[in-house]
Amino acid sequence: xxxxxxxxxxxxxxxxxxxxxxxxxxxxxxxxxxxxxxxxxxxxxxxxxxxxxxxxxxxxxxxxxxxxxxxxxxxxxxxxxxxxxxxxxxxxxxxxxxxxxxxxxxxxxxxxxxxxxxxxxxxxxxxxxxxxxxxxxxxxxxxxxxxxxxxxxxxxxxxxxxxxxxxxxxxxxxxxxxxxxxxxxxxxxxxxxxxxxxxxxxxxxxxxxxxxxxxxxxxxxxxxxxxxxxxxxxxxxxxxxxxxxxxxxxxxxxxxxxxxxxxxxxxxxxxxxxxxxxxxxxxxxxxxxxxxxxxxxxxxxxxxxxxxxxxxxxxxxxxxxxxxxxxxxxxxxxxxxxxxxxxxxxxxxxxxxxxxxxxxxxxxxxxxxxxxxxxxxxxxxxxxxxxxxxxxxxxxxxxxxxxxxxxxxxxxxxxxxxxxxxxxxxxxxxxxxxxxxxxxxxxxxxxxxxxxxxxxxxxxxxxxxxxxxxxxxxxxxxxxxxxxxxxxxxxxxxxxxxxxxxxxxxxxxxxxxxxxxxxxxxxxxxxxxxxxxxxxxxxxxxxxxxxxxxxxxxxxxxxxxxxxxxxxxxxxxxxxx
Numbered sequence: 229x230x231x232x233x234x235x236x237x238x239x240x241x242x243x244x245x246x247x248x249x250x251x252x253x254x255x256x257x258x259x260x261x262x263x264x265x266x267x268x269x270x271x272x273x274x275x276x277x278x279x280x281x282x283x284x285x286x287x288x289x290x291x292x293x294x295x296x297x298x299x300x301x302x303x304x305x306x307x308x309x310x311x312x313x314x315x316x317x318x319x320x321x322x323x324x325x326x327x328x329x330x331x332x333x334x335x336x337x338x339x340x341x342x343x344x345x346x347x348x349x350x351x352x353x354x355x356x357x358x359x360x361x362x363x364x365x366x367x368x369x370x371x372x373x374x375x376x377x378x379x380x381x382x383x384x385x386x387x388x389x390x391x392x393x394x395x396x397x398x399x400x401x402x403x404x405x406x407x408x409x410x411x412x413x414x415x416x417x418x419x420x421x422x423x424x425x426x427x428x429x430x431x432x433x434x435x436x437x438x439x440x441x442x443x444x445x446x447x448x449x450x451x452x453x454x455x456x457x458x459x460x461x462x463x464x465x466x467x468x469x470x471x472x473x474x475x476x477x478x479x480x481x482x483x484x485x486x487x488x489x490x491x492x493x494x495x496x497x498x499x500x501x502x503x504x505x506x507x508x509x510x511x512x513x514x515x516x517x518x519x520x521x522x523x524x525x526x527x528x529x530x531x532x533x534x535x536x537x538x539x540x541x542x543x544x545x546x547x548x549x550x551x552x553x554x555x556x557x558x559x560x561x562x563x564x565x566x567x568x569x570x571x572x573x574x575x576x577x578x579x580x581x582x583x584x585x586x587x588x589x590x591x592x593x594x595x596x597x598x599x600x601x602x603x604x605x606x607x608x609x610x611x612x613x614x615x616x617x618x619x620x621x622x623x624x625x626x627x628x629x630x631x632x633x634x635x636x637x638x639x640x641x642x643x644x645x646x647x648x649x650x651x652x653x654x655x656x657x658x659x660x661x662x663x664x665x666x667x668x669x670x671x672x673x674x675x676x677x678x679x680x681x682x683x684x685x686x687x688x689x690x691x692x693x694x695x696x697x698x699x700x701x702x703x704x705x706x707x708x709x710x711x712x713x714x715x716x717x718x719x720x721x722x723x724x725x726x727x728x729x730x731x732x733x734x735x736x737x738x739x740x741x742x743x744x745x746x747x748x749x750x751x752x753x754x755x756x757x758x759x760x761x762x763x764x765x766x767x768x769x770x771x772x773x774x775x776x777x778x779x780x781x782x783x784x785x786x787x788x789x790x791x792x793x794x795x796x797x798x799x800x801x802x803x804x805x
Contacts, residue, residue: 277551278486278494283479287546288472291425304427309417312434317410319438319782320447324406325398327787329362331673332652334450338401340376341386341450342366345395348585349592350374350383364396373593377623381459381523381582382452402450408458409447413437415458416736419465423703423740424747432771433743437736439778441785442649442677446732448786449652449673452524453732459521460531461736463514464710467535470510471542474563477505478546494551501558502547508570511539515571519578526627527717527733534713536571538706540564545702580616587612594619631723638728640718644686644738648803649676649728653787663789670795672784675729676804680774685738688745695748707744710737746770 276282291297297305330338335358342361343351352370360368389403417434421427437443446454481503485494514535521528543563547555586592597618598611606614638648653673657664663671689711696704714734718726750763783790784798799805 276492278483278492280479280483283483283550284476287475287479287549289425293472301427305421308421308427308431309414309434312417312431312438313410313414315435316413316438316447317406319444320406320409323786324402324448327653327655327671327673328398330358330401331449332451332650334401336376337378337383337386337452338390338450339366340374341383341390341401342395343369343374344380344383344387344585345390347589349589349595350376366395373589373591373595375593375622377626378452378525379523379579379582380585381520382455382525384582384585385455386450402448405450405454406447409443409454412443412447412454412458412461412736415461415465416739419461419468419736420740420743422465422468423706424744426747426750428767429743429747429750432746432767433739435771436678436681436742436774437739439774440678440681440735440739441778441781442646442675442682442729442732443735444785445652445673445675446729451729453729456521456524456528457733457736459517459524460528460710460714460733463517463521463531463535464706464736466510466514466517467539468706470508470514470539471546473510474505474508474543475546478502478550481505482550499551499553501554501562502550502552504562505566508566511567511570512574514539515574516578518571519575520582522575523579523582525733527714527730530713530717531710531733532572532575534709536567538709539567541705542702543567583616586616594622627724630725632725634725634727636727637725639722640715640726642803643715643728643731644682644689646677646679646682646728646804647801649674651675656792657789661789666791668792669789670792671787671789672795673787674784674804676781676784677735678774678777678781679800680770680777681739681742684745684770685742688741689738691745691748692741704744707737707740710734711741 277286295302339353339357339361340350343349346369350373352372352374354368354370357368360366385404385408386401387404389405389407390400393400393403395401413434416437417430420433421430424430443454446457482494482498485498485503486492489495518528518532518535521531540559540563544555544559547559547563552558586595589595594615596611596615598614601614601618603614636648636650638650642648651672651674653671655671657669657671659665659667659669661669663669689708692704692708695701696708711734714737715731718724718730746767749766751759753760755763781798782788784795
């Protein structure tokens with residue numbers, strides 16, 4: 229594995245602040261290596277700046293797809309994400325059926341998923357239903373509907389595993405979560421490669437995610453948050469592809485306008501606002517992913533807003549770099565409005581479709597609320613819409629009033645330093661039982677993250693803030709937008725009961741933040757060999773420490789039976805107990 233011939237350190241794409249292309253004659257190029265303005269290829273003739281090749285290079289860079297990598301690295305483009313996902317999959321699927329019982333909030337979501345398989349909506353359960361479920365007898369479901377406050381997507385994804393492997397065993401309960409967690413590692417590595425254009429850093433990002441305990445625990449238990457994280461990450465990846473697709477379209481259409489002119493320059497009218505870019509299919513894909521994310525948990529709404537703004541800001545930058553004079557207003561009118569009309573209706577339609585089981589039912593909770601509550605003002609609205617709206621209003625009131633005490637509740641202020649991770653499971657096996665040969669043993673599942681990743685990422689976020697403010701690197705801004713969308717909204721609800729595992733929704737962006745910072749440490753390909761060598765040593769030390777930490781904490785991530793003393797040695801903070 230290795231880096232491409234470009235710099236492996238994150239930097240602005242070639243072409244910003246006046247950088248040019250390789251179209252100038254050799255005698256007019258600067259060959260002085262270095263940072264800043266030196267070492268760039270400059271355009272000597274103004275008309276050459278508006279050729280399709282020059283515009284693509286200025287807008288996207290020299291590596292515009294995986295085909296632009298050297299032949300020796302094209303295979304690694306797919307192999308690096310595959311290998312890191314394979315490692316993550318081994319860690320997530322090994323002993324997936326342990327413990328052989330519902331843990332923590334699986335008591336809600338797994339049983340809801342089974343209800344979906346049977347009837348397409350949630351139904352009530354008798355008392356001591358967990359005992360029947362754990363014993364492999366889930367067929368004790370009652371006929372009455374149950375009121376729940378989370379949308380259906382995550383529960384359908386849990387139900388998929390139960391459909392494949394049966395609802396009577398933990399593999400069926402947890403297969404969907406483990407598969408989703410594994411696929412998210414593959415996606416993250418590809419996204420890191422797209423952002424940072426370094427095979428080495430893509431491997432680092434995938435490996436860090438694979439060996440993180442927080443992500444591991446969420447991938448081995450059937451809660452909704454790992455599914456939420458996956459669809460958010462997929463939407464972000466789709467918008468990255470849309471960013472390049474939009475810039476290619478801008479290059480082609482602006483070059484066509486230049487080619488039709490006598491002097492090879494677009495007319496003043498063409499440069500005033502630039503061309504329309506047509507239907508952006510990757511934005512539509514992002515809208516579907518965001519609809520599925522909101523259909524898993526409503527907290528994804530913050531990502532809808534953040535990603536929508538982010539893609540318009542990217543288009544503003546593209547039009548500015550291309551030479552469009554009125555680039556702010558042009559991007560809002562010709563990119564922002566179409567983006568809204570593409571993503572938001574698609575996301576909304578997708579979200580409504582996720583309620584298909586509820587809509588098709590006869591006796592789901594609130595399904596026929598409108599029939600029993602006629603309205604003069606809203607009577608013209610179809611009954612199913614009024615009933616579904618009422619359902620959502622009641623669920624919103626529940627979330628707003630959720631302030632009951634919980635022994636593992638954690639303020640968002642403590643999340644980045646892992647001040648209060650959630651205990652999913654704890655047992656004290658008796659001496660003589662399987663795996664316990666001493667007087668006191670422990671078997672625990674604690675959603676504590678890998679300290680190297682989480683504490684390193686906390687520092688990296690601060691570094692990215694300064695780097696984005698000082699260098700205006702769009703990659704730093706994109707990563708920070710993902711962190712902010714998943715993290716900052718929780719501070720608006722200081723009285724609400726919250727848990728550390730909510731942070732998994734933006735954990736991929738923390739991994740990207742740390743990987744970006746390690747790219748800065750690694751240095752540029754043009755740096756002196758000694759600088760690159762020391763940077764590589766530092767990156768290797770961080771990765772090795774993360775792997776060692778993962779091996780150390782793995783028993784308390786997966787419910788292995790260890791001595792009580794060994795368990796206590798892994799509780800580095802009193803608040804972890």
